[in-house]
Amino acid sequence: MNEVFQVKGEVKMNRKVLWLAASLVFLLAVPAGADTGGTVSPADTAWLLVSTALVMLMTPGLALFYGGMLRRKNVLSTIMQSFFIICLIGVEWVLWGYALSFGPDLGGVVGSLDRLGISLSGLEPRDTVPGFAFIMFQGMFAIITVALISGAVAERMKFSTFFIFSLIWSTIVYNLLCHWVWGGGWLAKLGFLDFAGGAVVHISSGASALVAAILIGRRKCYPEKVVRPHNLTMTVLGTGLLWFGWFGFNAGSAITSGSLASLAFTNTFLSACAAGLVWVFIDWTRIGKPTVLGICSGAIAGLAGVTPAAGFISPNSAMIIGAVAAILCYYGVSVLKPRLGYDDTLDVFGIHGLSGTWGTLAVGLFATKAANSAGADGLFFGNPRQLLIQIVGIAAAWVLSVVVTYGVLKILDVVMKLRVSEEEEDIGLDLTQHSESAYTILE
Amino acid sequence: MNEVFQVKGEVKMNRKVLWLAASLVFLLAVPAGADTGGTVSPADTAWLLVSTALVMLMTPGLALFYGGMLRRKNVLSTIMQSFFIICLIGVEWVLWGYALSFGPDLGGVVGSLDRLGISLSGLEPRDTVPGFAFIMFQGMFAIITVALISGAVAERMKFSTFFIFSLIWSTIVYNLLCHWVWGGGWLAKLGFLDFAGGAVVHISSGASALVAAILIGRRKCYPEKVVRPHNLTMTVLGTGLLWFGWFGFNAGSAITSGSLASLAFTNTFLSACAAGLVWVFIDWTRIGKPTVLGICSGAIAGLAGVTPAAGFISPNSAMIIGAVAAILCYYGVSVLKPRLGYDDTLDVFGIHGLSGTWGTLAVGLFATKAANSAGADGLFFGNPRQLLIQIVGIAAAWVLSVVVTYGVLKILDVVMKLRVSEEEEDIGLDLTQHSESAYTILE
Amino acid sequence: MNEVFQVKGEVKMNRKVLWLAASLVFLLAVPAGADTGGTVSPADTAWLLVSTALVMLMTPGLALFYGGMLRRKNVLSTIMQSFFIICLIGVEWVLWGYALSFGPDLGGVVGSLDRLGISLSGLEPRDTVPGFAFIMFQGMFAIITVALISGAVAERMKFSTFFIFSLIWSTIVYNLLCHWVWGGGWLAKLGFLDFAGGAVVHISSGASALVAAILIGRRKCYPEKVVRPHNLTMTVLGTGLLWFGWFGFNAGSAITSGSLASLAFTNTFLSACAAGLVWVFIDWTRIGKPTVLGICSGAIAGLAGVTPAAGFISPNSAMIIGAVAAILCYYGVSVLKPRLGYDDTLDVFGIHGLSGTWGTLAVGLFATKAANSAGADGLFFGNPRQLLIQIVGIAAAWVLSVVVTYGVLKILDVVMKLRVSEEEEDIGLDLTQHSESAYTILE
Amino acid sequence: MKYIVAIIQPHRLEQVLRELDDSQIYLRTVTQVMGCGRQKGVTEVYRGNVEHGNLLKKIKIEIAVNEDFVEPCVQALMKGARTGKVGDGKIFILDLHECIRIRTEERCDQAIG
Amino acid sequence: MKYIVAIIQPHRLEQVLRELDDSQIYLRTVTQVMGCGRQKGVTEVYRGNVEHGNLLKKIKIEIAVNEDFVEPCVQALMKGARTGKVGDGKIFILDLHECIRIRTEERCDQAIG
Amino acid sequence: MKYIVAIIQPHRLEQVLRELDDSQIYLRTVTQVMGCGRQKGVTEVYRGNVEHGNLLKKIKIEIAVNEDFVEPCVQALMKGARTGKVGDGKIFILDLHECIRIRTEERCDQAIG
Numbered sequence A, B, C: 001m002n003e004v005f006q007v008k009g010e011v012k013m014n015r016k017v018l019w020l021a022a023s024l025v026f027l028l029a030v031p032a033g034a035d036t037g038g039t040v041s042p043a044d045t046a047w048l049l050v051s052t053a054l055v056m057l058m059t060p061g062l063a064l065f066y067g068g069m070l071r072r073k074n075v076l077s078t079i080m081q082s083f084f085i086i087c088l089i090g091v092e093w094v095l096w097g098y099a100l101s102f103g104p105d106l107g108g109v110v111g112s113l114d115r116l117g118i119s120l121s122g123l124e125p126r127d128t129v130p131g132f133a134f135i136m137f138q139g140m141f142a143i144i145t146v147a148l149i150s151g152a153v154a155e156r157m158k159f160s161t162f163f164i165f166s167l168i169w170s171t172i173v174y175n176l177l178c179h180w181v182w183g184g185g186w187l188a189k190l191g192f193l194d195f196a197g198g199a200v201v202h203i204s205s206g207a208s209a210l211v212a213a214i215l216i217g218r219r220k221c222y223p224e225k226v227v228r229p230h231n232l233t234m235t236v237l238g239t240g241l242l243w244f245g246w247f248g249f250n251a252g253s254a255i256t257s258g259s260l261a262s263l264a265f266t267n268t269f270l271s272a273c274a275a276g277l278v279w280v281f282i283d284w285t286r287i288g289k290p291t292v293l294g295i296c297s298g299a300i301a302g303l304a305g306v307t308p309a310a311g312f313i314s315p316n317s318a319m320i321i322g323a324v325a326a327i328l329c330y331y332g333v334s335v336l337k338p339r340l341g342y343d344d345t346l347d348v349f350g351i352h353g354l355s356g357t358w359g360t361l362a363v364g365l366f367a368t369k370a371a372n373s374a375g376a377d378g379l380f381f382g383n384p385r386q387l388l389i390q391i392v393g394i395a396a397a398w399v400l401s402v403v404v405t406y407g408v409l410k411i412l413d414v415v416m417k418l419r420v421s422e423e424e425e426d427i428g429l430d431l432t433q434h435s436e437s438a439y440t441i442l443e
Numbered sequence D, E, F: 001m002k003y004i005v006a007i008i009q010p011h012r013l014e015q016v017l018r019e020l021d022d023s024q025i026y027l028r029t030v031t032q033v034m035g036c037g038r039q040k041g042v043t044e045v046y047r048g049n050v051e052h053g054n055l056l057k058k059i060k061i062e063i064a065v066n067e068d069f070v071e072p073c074v075q076a077l078m079k080g081a082r083t084g085k086v087g088d089g090k091i092f093i094l095d096l097h098e099c100i101r102i103r104t105e106e107r108c109d110q111a112i113g
């Protein structure tokens, strides 16, 4: 079905036509990629903009994924956190977040504030895409990372405190970690590999979620009562949107369109499939029934797990990574959590923390230069050093996240309280924090 | 809006350059599609087709955004209007709408009917994209504009009347205005700037919505009772889809993929973020609580506000435009509407009318050639004339919309009634107009 | 991460090469992204990856489309089937499905297993896109085809049996048919045209659905009681997502970005619009009311109908195909089904079977080389032979689907039963098959 | 004491609550129910298949009152709910044996208000 | 007059309504409820955490009838609802003191039908 | 026999069911209702428009018991539902004329348990 077929006959050209052709190349190549100075490629830009839109959609998707698992009286409060984070971190990112993350490196630790604020210089290319496209793409990652944390403190955290926490957390944890890994910081220099955010996104949010869940304490009903998801179809829809958006998240992280993006796309998909299957089969063996929430959780675990590795490994490795992620996370949410007794409402640590950590480690095992010459070989391809580097990166991400989250939340608890009152928790956060209810009843 | 315009001067090449050119062909033409002779650029086409799909998704998104805010008994009737409009205006557009809008200019007023109907000539390029892609992209705008109006008359308008109204309105108001602004009509000649439809889409629908709401009269329950949204999660989902689709709406309006699209993308996002934040903060100050419907309304206001300006301004201006849009619309829906007493059910005027007007005006303030050399400078960049032009365009859009909507509805009221009977309004439009209910109760 | 980097060394060219280069520019650069020696076009890749993501989203969309039409107690069971199929067939496809479908042809019947499993060779281009992109794109088709069948046996089929059935069915029916039509098999050699899956996807699923519905027998409540959709807004959302994804399905099937994709996009949209309108008007005439489920069903019928033809016909033909599809399907679901008395729960045969068959036939009527020179002319363009070929293809698809489905289900019924017990059917499949309920009630 | 159960049209709920307030009857329990009475049920159509339903959405209001509030309460309900069309609903009055306020353990007449 | 309250299995609703129609009892009010009786509750599982619920979906039907319709009504309910399995439900019969048709202000026996 | 109707706070449901179990009262029917009592209703805001609602979510529990179970049942309900704050709810006790188990056609005292 190639339109090439539509060009028929032989094209005979004399030298003049040749001249013309060549000059046209110069004149028109600009809109079409090939612009002078080797800059903006329309194809790469198209792919990156689409990916950016896809990643943006993940946060509303997450809001629904999370919201469906809560009780009716709290669904809006968690949705609100996601939507508010989009707006808040969206602005934070262009004001100072991007500068801290991607500004000229200062001692491997943080970006300099030279690029504070946003200006029309974003029209200029950054590699093959306009700066604006790159800024926006990266901004969507900053957003969803914070939004992820909201799942751990759902049904009890004060909105105002969450708001302040998000701003501080994003500035310190996210922007620093992002700089270390992607902005030319010390982890990047060390050779730490994180294709699309295993450490930057999933470890940071998962580890912080664990700390937050412990510090804020259990919900009144936990663990006596398993809170049933009030609307699993909403969670299913959220899963669909997350999965869809994740193609932009991982395959978009190639920044260019082509083989690398296609590889990352394939790995993303296969890891999710394998993880979904594995979770279902564990469910089936363990409790006798395959569950819908299980396949959704599995798919998300697989997606998170493959995120750091998507552009560095072969599809077979992706399936293994997904399968292991499902096993780990299943164990995390159904054995570890009840045993330890913390109340990580929506299993942000159990899913993202665990599979982010696993996936980042797995890069050190499965990465191969055959998949991506800009990557590295992992242990299984003869390079144990990469595994060590990955462990260093994982440790750094964990330490940064845990320490900062702990400190910030401790202070905020004193200053403005983390939790709503008991009565507000009984009535529900939608009414008490936002004066709204998700659904009417009588009509 | 083609970046080709940015390449200026004559390119003189000697043979070396020719060599270079030819090698560049090999090196770069491949990934980028290097079109010669102003033919189809695969990259631009990919971007435009994706954008078209995104804009298409906005109408179902709108249906959910609207539907969630209504009562259970009327949710399908409003959804139906959106879906029906997709089909109806989809066909209208290819039959005569596109011809009227983009056909060869007749006196600056309307396109000639030479291009009536749709033929395989759409395979030919129109600038760097196939004609078909352009026709479809523009068609999605025609669709959503009409669908927007349905929000103002929700819960009481007869479906059959809405159907006839839509067809006439789209033919007269939308097609004319579209021709004036984008089809080479008098406003285009005047230098009126409307990047993605501040006047063509938002003013036209918002102004008409106001007229329609007034002419059809209030719902029986209004204003005694504030109708609570029957399912805010549906509205949230709709907001997510609208926002997602809006990237296609605004950034797709660059028609090409590259810096301009990236700029428009960035501006779109930032305006929505700023507006969402501002709305939430007003809520917080005024009623003591940040609300979910507030952040959704704010984001939509910001998106609508930046629409006419997205490709002409810097990101900082986008944030200002969004913030002001939120303030204006908040005032519109919570002060102006109750005070004046019209029943614009879902605030089509209050959101789209107001922020469309503001945004179109703001082009005259914030536009800068530094952002887009094919654009213009606004007042703040030393060119007061552009502001005047924008005011002329706004006035034209308002007058056309108000006059035609008033006339058409007055006639239709006589011919076939605008409103359902009181009893039908009590029972709900879903059952009485469509013999369906959105939800079962007993099971 | 730019593949440009992969081109290494200096390119030395003499004048002949220069001539060649320049002519290649003219010949190939334009529509296809100039692949030489089979290099990757980033633009085509971007378009194909986006299309793949869009098609992936269709299966969750289908899950919601279907789920909304069922009773609350069975909604998750059908959603589960779709999600499980994504994971299961996703893995099946890369393990052996792709090899059977697209491996080197063995006697026109099946692909050889040379390409069993998935390896990094997918980084190499296949025409103008990386192999991985093509594999993923085709895999999404394999997935949704199986998922479609689940609608026919909804509310009563055992999950475990559906799981085994899917695996066998996909391997035998889908992979074979796919090879015959798209993988260079005997139908391809015959000149059978199926642009995006009229036979491969819609006939195969629709015909098998009919057989399955008959073999598994009616639900206990059927036909005494019309099961009311428990949540039509969910079906509406599903329709929106399906429609959105269908652009990737059909326009993505051009594999390249450009005029052909734009044509397929346009035809897809217009057929859906025409079919939606026609269904609504039949509803209106026949029962006095236009219905929302009607416009959704019509749009889906139109989308399925135009699928095999999208890249071979003119937009006018697309509207005719859509209109006829709507008439046929309306008749199928509201006259044929009740008369014959089989219980095809969600009308998979009535919608996909009928309009898939019609659309595939319609290729033999409306196809024209003016639309696609790689296609053929149909009867109305002077080539009756194509119609015969299409009939052969339709017959082949029907026979293969019916025979295999019948055989497999008969065996599975003996081995593991097709149906849940009566009591489980009463209680609902969500609780009995998956230990979950979609919605909580008391809270 | 009496236990009053009223079945009304959903779109009269606001009006009924207002009338009750006006009669100083502030305590009530409201439930969404489906009713089938003399009113013709609705016809629904799904994919061309017509279903003549016979259950309509109604609202049930339950009010426990002392004897001397029975008549005012009935009057308020009627005033708010009556449209004069079929489907307006019914009021059922049952004897109430005992009433207890959970918060205070008050019983009977003190508890009811 | 009696006020009959029946709790039945949701999947028997259609059958029960048909039987009532056959017994010429057309007026009723139906509510969705959750019941807990002798029937074993369902087990639900969310992320591997098992929850033994004990509330099951049931349907409540309320019918106000004159004395001579009580027995036919009970018979119809039983005929429609009985499957012989645990969970079939119960019928409760309360005394009805008064019945008023809102539309016409008719009372008692005239109002009830 | 008595027909006990209790209106409680939704977040006390778990506790109430547990107390009933402890008192060996296993049969009950639960409904979601909206209540309006002494408790101040909630304020909701939509697009800046403030709505002072007065109906709050409540749970209704219905239990039919033999006379000697009335007091234990009331005690269990109170124990489980009481928080001491306004809004805790009420218990209404009606006389139950007859009770029939659909499955077995047992009547009265045998049927109730």
Ligand SMILES: Nc1ncnc2c1ncn2[C@@H]1O[C@H](COP(=O)(O)OP(=O)(O)O)[C@@H](O)[C@H]1O
Residues within 6 Å of the ligand: D007, D034, D035, D036, D037, D038, D039, D056, D058, D085, D086, D087, D088, D089, D090, E027, E028, E029, E030, E062, E063, E064, E065, E101, E102, E103, E112, E113
């Ligand atoms: N005898 C009854 N038993 C139970 N519910 C009844 C009875 N009569 C009426 N209802 C309820 O009252 C509603 C309105 O009754 P209907 O007969 O339609 O109105 P009207 O009393 O105005 O003729 C019914 O839908 C039903 O819910």
Ligand SMILES: Nc1ncnc2c1ncn2[C@@H]1O[C@H](COP(=O)(O)OP(=O)(O)O)[C@@H](O)[C@H]1O
Residues within 6 Å of the ligand: E007, E034, E035, E036, E037, E038, E039, E056, E058, E085, E086, E087, E088, E089, E090, F027, F028, F029, F030, F062, F063, F064, F065, F101, F102, F103, F112, F113
């Ligand atoms: N004593 C009771 N009080 C209130 N509701 C009851 C009572 N007994 C039964 N029910 C209701 O009837 C339903 C069916 O009762 P169950 O004991 O399960 O069936 P069966 O009567 O066939 O043994 C219960 O789920 C509950 O809703």
Ligand SMILES: Nc1ncnc2c1ncn2[C@@H]1O[C@H](COP(=O)(O)OP(=O)(O)O)[C@@H](O)[C@H]1O
Residues within 6 Å of the ligand: D027, D028, D029, D030, D062, D063, D064, D065, D101, D102, D103, D112, D113, F007, F034, F035, F036, F037, F038, F039, F056, F058, F085, F086, F087, F088, F089, F090
């Ligand atoms: N007289 C009554 N009739 C009907 N329902 C009542 C009555 N009194 C209380 N209720 C129900 O009980 C709920 C709690 O009552 P409320 O007055 O708020 O609490 P408290 O009894 O602790 O003062 C109310 O919301 C209402 O549903």
